[in-house]
Amino acid sequence: MFEEFYTIAQSINNEYIAKVKEQGALCIGxxxxxxxxxxxxxxxxxxxxxxxxxxxxLSIADAxxxxxxxxxxxxxxxxxxxxxxxxxxxxxxxxGCDSMRRIDECIRKTAVNLDLPVVPPFFFHYAVPHKITEYxxxxxxxxxxxxxDSVSAHFGLSFSYDKLKESIAFYNRLRKRLEELNAxxxxxxxxxxxxxxxxxxxxxxxxxRDRFYGMMESLLSEYTGTALEDxxxxxxxxxxxxxxxxxxxxxxxxxxxxxxxxxxxxRLEVDYVDEEDEPLHALALRYLNHSHCPRMxxxxxxxxxxxxxxxxxxxxxxxxxxxxxxxxxHGAENGLIERDLEKxxxxxxxxxxxxxPLADNERMRMRIDAxxxxxEVRRLVCERP
Amino acid sequence: xxxxxCDIGSLTTKVVLFDGKKxxxxxxxxxxxxxxxxxYEALQQACAIATVNQDNIVYCVGTGYGRKxxxxxxxxxxxxxxxxxxxxxxxxxVRTIIDIGGQDCKVISLNTQGExxxxxxxxxxxxxxxxxxxxMAKVLKxxxxxxxxxxxxxxxxxxxxxxxxxxAQADVxxxxxxxxxKENIALGVCKxxxxxxxxxxxxxxxxxxxxxxxxxxxxxxxxKELENLLGVTIVKITNVDPQLTGALGAALFAYQKAGG
Numbered sequence: 001m002f003e004e005f006y007t008i009a010q011s012i013n014n015e016y017i018a019k020v021k022e023q024g025a026l027c028i029g030x031x032x033x034x035x036x037x038x039x040x041x042x043x044x045x046x047x048x049x050x051x052x053x054x055x056x057x058l059s060i061a062d063a064x065x066x067x068x069x070x071x072x073x074x075x076x077x078x079x080x081x082x083x084x085x086x087x088x089x090x091x092x093x094x095x096g097c098d099s100m101r102r103i104d105e106c107i108r109k110t111a112v113n114l115d116l117p118v119v120p121p122f123f124f125h126y127a128v129p130h131k132i133t134e135y136x137x138x139x140x141x142x143x144x145x146x147x148x149d150s151v152s153a154h155f156g157l158s159f160s161y162d163k164l165k166e167s168i169a170f171y172n173r174l175r176k177r178l179e180e181l182n183a184x185x186x187x188x189x190x191x192x193x194x195x196x197x198x199x200x201x202x203x204x205x206x207x208x209r210d211r212f213y214g215m216m217e218s219l220l221s222e223y224t225g226t227a228l229e230d231x232x233x234x235x236x237x238x239x240x241x242x243x244x245x246x247x248x249x250x251x252x253x254x255x256x257x258x259x260x261x262x263x264x265x266x267r268l269e270v271d272y273v274d275e276e277d278e279p280l281h282a283l284a285l286r287y288l289n290h291s292h293c294p295r296m297x298x299x300x301x302x303x304x305x306x307x308x309x310x311x312x313x314x315x316x317x318x319x320x321x322x323x324x325x326x327x328x329x330h331g332a333e334n335g336l337i338e339r340d341l342e343k344x345x346x347x348x349x350x351x352x353x354x355x356x357p358l359a360d361n362e363r364m365r366m367r368i369d370a371x372x373x374x375x376e377v378r379r380l381v382c383e384r385p
Numbered sequence: 386x387x388x389x390x391c392d393i394g395s396l397t398t399k400v401v402l403f404d405g406k407k408x409x410x411x412x413x414x415x416x417x418x419x420x421x422x423x424x425y426e427a428l429q430q431a432c433a434i435a436t437v438n439q440d441n442i443v444y445c446v447g448t449g450y451g452r453k454x455x456x457x458x459x460x461x462x463x464x465x466x467x468x469x470x471x472x473x474x475x476x477x478x479v480r481t482i483i484d485i486g487g488q489d490c491k492v493i494s495l496n497t498q499g500e501x502x503x504x505x506x507x508x509x510x511x512x513x514x515x516x517x518x519x520x521m522a523k524v525l526k527x528x529x530x531x532x533x534x535x536x537x538x539x540x541x542x543x544x545x546x547x548x549x550x551x552x553a554q555a556d557v558x559x560x561x562x563x564x565x566x567k568e569n570i571a572l573g574v575c576k577x578x579x580x581x582x583x584x585x586x587x588x589x590x591x592x593x594x595x596x597x598x599x600x601x602x603x604x605x606x607x608x609k610e611l612e613n614l615l616g617v618t619i620v621k622i623t624n625v626d627p628q629l630t631g632a633l634g635a636a637l638f639a640y641q642k643a644g645g
Contacts, residue, residue, distance in 0.1 A: 342503075363450075363489065363506075366450065366463050366464065366465070367463075367465075367506060369461075369463040370463035370466055370501065370504060373463055373466045373501065374466075374502075377500045377501070
């Protein structure tokens with residue numbers, strides 16, 4: 001039932017993208033969950049969340065980025081340099097973090113250094129404020145205007161507010177479907193493995209959304225789910241992750257990830273866009289406010305509150321806080337979250353890891369096993385008379 | 386009833402046979418490229434010492450990085466839980482365990498019931514692990530076991546500037562070329578090792594009593610430097626080889642699981 005989602009999620013290009021491209025559709029990649037896909041959808045462009053999967057060497061990316069930086073943007077760059085993203089008609093780079101912002105220069109520099117045609121025809125630096133204030137929302141609305149003008153002019157497209165309103169309504173319906181999917185893993189006992197849920201989420205970011213919506217509807221109408229009894233219920237927090245194998249490593253055979261705050265995860269599903277508001281203002285408000293990402297200044301207490309609420313709703317037994325090596329944002333915030341959750345009596349495990357195929361799975365597996373054993377003891381203690 | 390614990394580590398494979406009251410035999414061998422081979426050999430050695438047949442072993446728990454590759458294991462448990470179990474059995478007042486193995490270092494906090502409360506592990510590199518000492522001993526052209534005694538004879542420790550094992554090795558070569566005595570280099574190596582481990586220990590909230598397990602526990606120079614650095618007395622496991630603590634814990638779990 002999930003095979004097709006896995007196939008799409010675990011590859012860079014896929015038949016759905018290829019098919020619409022053959023019919024003349026445009027496809028634009030973006031790097032951060034703060035970019036509102038609705039704008040591209042309204043223009044008839046396929047949004048594609050750029051992934052870094054299946055890289056076996058960082059030979060080119062290491063030269064451009066240097067050694068002391070998160071391996072996630074490096075993997076993205078490596079794919080660009082190898083031409084794996086040649087199907088993209090454009091790329092939108094957002095300063096989600098400093099490493100990801102640098103991919104802008106690194107792609108251009110790699111193109112020059114190696115004399116490779118790796119810079120997509122349309123290249124846009126989409127800036128997102130780090131604070132949520134009245135003026136930053138206003139600023140982001142202006143940035144959205146700048147983007148719409150730029151992409152429309154580049155591809156000779158005509159933008160319509162009516163189309164945007166339709167796209168906003170469509171994405172809200174999609175969020176509803178994703179929420180229904182998420183309810184399956186929140187269910188006690190979970191009725192879907194965390195890896196399967198993440199495969200669906202990641203696939204959704206890698207294909208035409210209308211087609212994905214259809215697949216979601218079929219899945220939700222046909223899938224009855226299997227009760228995953230007796231599994232330790234985990235929440236996963238921290239750095240961006242599109243690697244389903246990592247979720248499988250965390251889950252093993254005795255745990256299930258019932259909630260997460262990961263980029264590429266269910267972020268899209270939460271917080272609907274206000275369909276009554278002026279569309280660009282509604283988008284700016286939603287995208288600045290929705291996220292769990294520590295890139296936003298001064299929002300720690302709200303993010304912690306969201307995590308605690310998710311733990312309560314999903315009946316989480318333990319929290320795995322992971323960050324990719326050199327990820328300062330999540331590395332620092334995970335320390336705070338661990339401190340505060342442990343104070344509340346919620347067991348935490350912190351992991352620092354490499355992204356993707358470079359990951360040291362066995363060392364990680366040992367720590368996760370030990371954490372699950374700790375949770376098992378906790379269960380037994382709770383059962384003691 | 387005889388049970389076994391088998392701990393396949395990165396450098397050594399250990400087996401402990403336990404009869405419910407005491408350790409009846411144990412073995413420590415170098416880990417093999419094929420972990421199964423090492424597990425069989427270590428088991429054979431232990432069985433030969435105890436003069437028991439392998440078929441008489443009722444239950445076995447595998448632990449260590451190679452725990453999934455112990456062919457005769459009925460169950461697997463992480464070495465964090467096993468070291469905790471073993472150390473608590475040997476010394477019930479222990480509340481913090483520093484386990485320094487071949488390729489990693491762990492600091493485990495435990496509660497009064499002997500259950501894992503929190504743990505931290507090194508995750509950046511091999512600095513602060515047995516591998517670091519092994520590499521340095523090789524550069525000094527001595528056996529690993531000699532490093533501790535050699536360090537005790539040193540009086541002016543050299544400083545290793547880098548945490549990186551490879552760069553530290555280059556530093557040691559430089560000191561040798563400058564004519565610095567091996568004793569002072571060995572002392573510097575042990576101090577450096579203690580410093581790396583100390584960083585990890587300080588990440589955990591250290592509670593007394595503190596004990597040290599794993600192969601590096603046998604290097605008394607490192608343990609002494611660690612005591613100086615942390616300002617605590619570290620309990621030395623003397624009744625059992627500290628390198629066997631994980632395998633012992635696995636055997637104790639095996640005994641429980643077998644209904645003992």
